[in-house]
Amino acid sequence: MKKDCTQEREKVIQINEEAIKDHLGKLVRSTVEDTLNGMLDAEADRLCNAEKYQRSGARLDTRAGHYQRKLHTRAGEVTLKVPKLRQQTFETAIIERYRRREASVEEALIEMYLAGVSVRRVEGITEALWGTKVSPGTISNLNKKVYQKIEEWRNRPIAEDVPYVYLDGIVLKRSWAGEVSNVSVLVAIGVNREGYRRILGICEGAKEDKAGWSNFLHHLKERGLKGVRLFITDACMGLVESLGEFYPEAKWQRCIVHFYRNVLSVVPTRRMLEIATMLKAIHASEDRVAAIEKSEAVCLKLEGLKLREAAKKIRQSILETLTYYDFPCEHRIRIRTNNALERIMREIRRRTRVVGAFPDGHSALMLCAARLRHVAGTRWGMKRYLNMDLLREQDLDQTLELAEAM
Numbered sequence: 084m085k086k087d088c089t090q091e092r093e094k095v096i097q098i099n100e101e102a103i104k105d106h107l108g109k110l111v112r113s114t115v116e117d118t119l120n121g122m123l124d125a126e127a128d129r130l131c132n133a134e135k136y137q138r139s140g141a142r143l144d145t146r147a148g149h150y151q152r153k154l155h156t157r158a159g160e161v162t163l164k165v166p167k168l169r170q171q172t173f174e175t176a177i178i179e180r181y182r183r184r185e186a187s188v189e190e191a192l193i194e195m196y197l198a199g200v201s202v203r204r205v206e207g208i209t210e211a212l213w214g215t216k217v218s219p220g221t222i223s224n225l226n227k228k229v230y231q232k233i234e235e236w237r238n239r240p241i242a243e244d245v246p247y248v249y250l251d252g253i254v255l256k257r258s259w260a261g262e263v264s265n266v267s268v269l270v271a272i273g274v275n276r277e278g279y280r281r282i283l284g285i286c287e288g289a290k291e292d293k294a295g296w297s298n299f300l301h302h303l304k305e306r307g308l309k310g311v312r313l314f315i316t317d318a319c320m321g322l323v324e325s326l327g328e329f330y331p332e333a334k335w336q337r338c339i340v341h342f343y344r345n346v347l348s349v350v351p352t353r354r355m356l357e358i359a360t361m362l363k364a365i366h367a368s369e370d371r372v373a374a375i376e377k378s379e380a381v382c383l384k385l386e387g388l389k390l391r392e393a394a395k396k397i398r399q400s401i402l403e404t405l406t407y408y409d410f411p412c413e414h415r416i417r418i419r420t421n422n423a424l425e426r427i428m429r430e431i432r433r434r435t436r437v438v439g440a441f442p443d444g445h446s447a448l449m450l451c452a453a454r455l456r457h458v459a460g461t462r463w464g465m466k467r468y469l470n471m472d473l474l475r476e477q478d479l480d481q482t483l484e485l486a487e488a489m
């Protein structure tokens with residue numbers, strides 16, 4: 084008897100969740116539909132200056148029925164009864180003429196795409212959320228709306244001094260006439276006089292050569308990039324030469340991580356950890372003189388280990404990696420590598436990996452720029468990266484020392 088009662092209770096509390104969800108969905112859609120249609124009727128009354136069927140000498144127009152149209156909202160697809168007027172064209176402030184989708188839905192689609200969701204997944208998500216599948220063509224058309232704003236953002240003036248500038252490039256794939264080739268996208272970020280990071284620019288380059296970097300630096304200088312004290316980059320082909328042409332007064336810091344990779348490329352795998360520790364010891368020195376002495380000691384040890392090619396690379400390039408010693412001690416750990424930009428480049432790679440091969444360089448540039456624009460609006464650009472008062476204090480000390488010497 085007790086067992087039968089338990090079974091009866093279980094039967095009583097069983098809930099058909101699908102039926103409830105379906106009922107609630109219909110209820111919400113019905114409410115949204117009734118509300119929007121009520122607002123359309125009120126808008127028509129305002130344009131006519133009289134309510135429906137009302138006799139009034141102040142009436143400006145009369146109705147001529149209505150037509151139906153669909154609108155996709157977050158609650159699902161609803162049917163609107165759009166009033167028609169005899170003398171005026173009914174243009175409502177509630178829903179734009181010819182619009183078929185709620186604005187918030189469009190914004191959500193664009194945000195999903197730019198955030199790294201593939202077109203195929205966007206189709207599935209929209210069908211699950213709003214009950215209708217959005218075609219790849221629709222997503223493409225929506226993205227064209229934001230491309231104009233992205234282009235304006237990409238070419239905006241640079242109105243502030245930027246003492247530290249990081250440069251790097253990323254190679255993407257483009258598919259053309261059945262062939263896949265490379266296209267480079269060049270990126271610059273910087274730290275301004277207040278110590279905040281800024282996205283400075285992004286351009287397409289045929290390849291990371293002198294012509295590509297010269298065009299990019301010209302683009303930055305034309306937009307107003309000034310006050311640069313230090314460029315932090317890899318030893319890209321033609322980049323250093325281009326820096327000297329456009330910003331001869333600025334110093335250059337070669338990224339020590341890229342330098343390590345270059346040295347380790349001629350080191351046996353079994354000795355990589357040991358040699359990497361030696362290289363790090365060089366840049367852990369207290370000043371430039373100590374670092375140079377340490378580098379010579381490392382080179383002698385490498386030669387003793389018969390790693391003459393590695394020792395040669397260190398002697399040839401070590402001074403390029405020590406420029407950061409000219410700047411405040413607290414800044415050095417963040418200006419001796421290109422890590423600040425490498426993190427951004429990883430975010431771009433994560434997004435572009437979803438696409439694979441782009442149809443052309445412009446589409447690759449726009450997607451990368453959109454991602455950078457998104458990053459710039461996050462906490463990344465709102466958190467102080469360096470205390471630039473230290474650089475100003477150092478400049479003041481150097482000025483006083485020079486004045487005393489004179």
